Amino acid sequence: MFLSESAGAAGLAPEPDAGSLSQPRSWEKLLPRCAGDRLASIFLASLEVRGYRRNTVLAYGRAVEALIAALGRPLDEVRLDADAVLAFLAHLRRTPSRKRGRAGSRLAASTLRQQVCGLRAFAEHLIARGLLHVNPVPLGAVRRTQTGEIIPIRGGLIRAPRFVPRLPTDEQWARMLNVLRARSPRDRLMFALAYDGALRRDELVTLRLDDFDFAARQVEIRPERSKNGFGRRVVYSETTGRLLAAYLAQRRSVAALAPRGQPPFLFLSESPRNRGRPVGGYTWGLLAAALAGECDAHGFSTHTLRHLRLTDLARAGLDLAEIARYAGHRSLGSTMLYIHLSGRDMTRAFERASRPHADRLAAL
Numbered sequence: 001m002f003l004s005e006s007a008g009a010a011g012l013a014p015e016p017d018a019g020s021l022s023q024p025r026s027w028e029k030l031l032p033r034c035a036g037d038r039l040a041s042i043f044l045a046s047l048e049v050r051g052y053r054r055n056t057v058l059a060y061g062r063a064v065e066a067l068i069a070a071l072g073r074p075l076d077e078v079r080l081d082a083d084a085v086l087a088f089l090a091h092l093r094r095t096p097s098r099k100r101g102r103a104g105s106r107l108a109a110s111t112l113r114q115q116v117c118g119l120r121a122f123a124e125h126l127i128a129r130g131l132l133h134v135n136p137v138p139l140g141a142v143r144r145t146q147t148g149e150i151i152p153i154r155g156g157l158i159r160a161p162r163f164v165p166r167l168p169t170d171e172q173w174a175r176m177l178n179v180l181r182a183r184s185p186r187d188r189l190m191f192a193l194a195y196d197g198a199l200r201r202d203e204l205v206t207l208r209l210d211d212f213d214f215a216a217r218q219v220e221i222r223p224e225r226s227k228n229g230f231g232r233r234v235v236y237s238e239t240t241g242r243l244l245a246a247y248l249a250q251r252r253s254v255a256a257l258a259p260r261g262q263p264p265f266l267f268l269s270e271s272p273r274n275r276g277r278p279v280g281g282y283t284w285g286l287l288a289a290a291l292a293g294e295c296d297a298h299g300f301s302t303h304t305l306r307h308l309r310l311t312d313l314a315r316a317g318l319d320l321a322e323i324a325r326y327a328g329h330r331s332l333g334s335t336m337l338y339i340h341l342s343g344r345d346m347t348r349a350f351e352r353a354s355r356p357h358a359d360r361l362a363a364l
Contacts, residue, residue, distance in 0.1 A: 025041070025044070025045060025048075026048070026054060026057075027044055027054075027057055027058055027061050030058060030061070031044070031058070031061040031062070031064075031065050033064075033065045033068040033069060034061050034064050034065050034068070037064075037068055037074055037075050037076075038074070038075070038076060039074075039075040039076060039126075039131075040061075040064045040065075040068065040075060040122075043060075043064065043122055043125050044057055044060070044061050044064070046125065047060060053202075055202075059114055059117075059118055060117075060118035060121050060122065061118070062115065062118065063114075063115045063116070063117070063118025063119045063121075063122065064118065064119070064122050066088060066091055066092060066095070066115060067084075067088050067119060067122070069091060070084075070087045070088045070090070070091030070092075071084060071087060071088075080123055080126065080132060080136060081136050082136050084136070085119070085136050085137055085157075088115075088119060089112075089116075089157070092107055092112055092115055093106065093107075093112075095107055097111070109158060109159070112158045113158045116137060116157050116158050119137050120135060120137040120139065123135040123136060123137055137157060138157050166297075166298065166299035166300070166304075167304065167307060167308050167311065168295075168297050168300060168304070168308070172295050172296070172297045172300075175294075175295040175296075175297075176291055176295045176297065176300075179291060179294050179295060180291070183287075184250075184270070185243065185246045185247040185250050186247055186250070186251075186267060186268075186270070187287055188243050188247075189240070189243045189244055189246075189247045189267075190204060190267060190284055190287065191287070191291075191305070192236070192237075192239065192240040192243050193207070193219070193236060193240060193244075194284075194302065194305045194306070195305040195308065195309050196234065196235065196236040196237055196240050196309065197219055197221070197234035197235070197236060197309075198234065198305075198306045198309040198310050198313075198326060198327050199221070199234070199305075199306065200226075200227055200303070200306065201281040201284055201285065201302045201303070202225060202227075202281055203221050203225055203226060203227075204267075204284060204302075205267055205278065205279055205280060205281050205283070205284055206222075206225045206265065206278070207219065207265070207266040207267065208263055208264050208265055208266060209264040209265075209266055210264060211266075212244075212266075214241075216235075217235055217236050217237070217238070217240075217241055218233050218234065218235050218236075219233065219234050219235075219236065220232075220233055221233070221234060221328065226328050227328070228328065228329075228330055230328045230329075230330065231328075232325065232326065232328045234326060251266075251268060254268045254269075254270055254275060254276055255268060255276065256276070257275050257276035258276035258277065259276070259277070262276075262277070262278070263278075265278035267279045267283075269283070281302075284302050285301075285302055288300060288301050288302045288304075289301075306327070310323055310326075310327055310335065313326065320332050320335060320336070323335050
């Protein structure tokens with residue numbers, strides 16, 4: 001069992017029953033093993049009470065779900081140690097991917113890392129409750145330089161390669177804009193704001209009318225809607241301002257059907273089923289996928305516009321620290337992963353750097 005003799009001797013209060021936590025169990029149908037396990041239910045319910053985002057709760061829950069499947073027993077009856085972690089990893093290595101286009105293939109390294117992160121969070125929960133002494137999931141270590149660069153010192157349990165997202169070419173960008181012209185004012189505005197503000201998916205779809213400073217053409221990103229809890233202000237262009245005005249004129253008829261008391265979300269659904277209700281990240285994802293298909297832009301996603309915007313800010317000469325603040329990043333290292341120089345950018349930089357020695361090299 002997880003509970004150690006020393007924890008029991010210390011007189012720690014017993015684990016609270018999951019039913020005593022007041023938050024609704026929104027994950028119950030998606031995570032049936034967790035719903036039927038006492039320790040797993042307490043862990044996930046505590047995440048909800050602590051205000052974790054639903055996607056984070058589900059991600060951690062999938063890890064615990066995999067742990068229960070790997071060990072084949074209720075978590076009350078097993079010991080979370082190195083052997084259990086290895087059994088967990090072996091189970092994940094055998095699990096086929098369910099993602100579209102990857103059916104039958106193994107889980108990607110990034111998915112494995114996410115699952116390991118969830119398992120480590122569960123172990124930390126047990127430690128906080130006095131049910132475990134040491135976290136058996138090893139944690140990688142990094143060193144941060146004075147310039148904000150992150151240098152790995154020790155790798156974690158899973159090493160995953162980092163792939164640089166593909167930015168649209170000029171031709172793909174032109175095709176994308178042509179396709180967008182035929183779309184609704186709402187879709188065009190979502191695209192424009194996502195680029196201008198370098199917005200994450202949830203940050204975009206949860207924008208509210210009272211987040212906008214229309215006179216200054218600025219938008220406040222609320223801390224509770226940001227991935228890392230960092231609030232910030234972003235700006236939008238005059239063109240986006242015109243798209244915003246056009247959409248707001250159309251939005252009035254849709255907003256009249258919104259449920260009473262609903263916050264003034266900017267983007268509302270126009271479908272007969274959910275008319276007047278706020279759109280979700282899934283809607284924005286469908287739009288991005290449709291654009292990628294129509295424009296033959298392989299790899300384009302909702303996050304691509306964020307990469308493109310931060311890269312354009314770097315090309316415009318903004319300081320790395322300023323770009324990090326605009327993006328809402330905790331570290332400059334994260335920002336550096338988002339900035340991509342094209343082949344032409346690197347060629348021009350190489351030519352500028354080589355100019356003093358051009359005459360010498362010409363003698364060769």
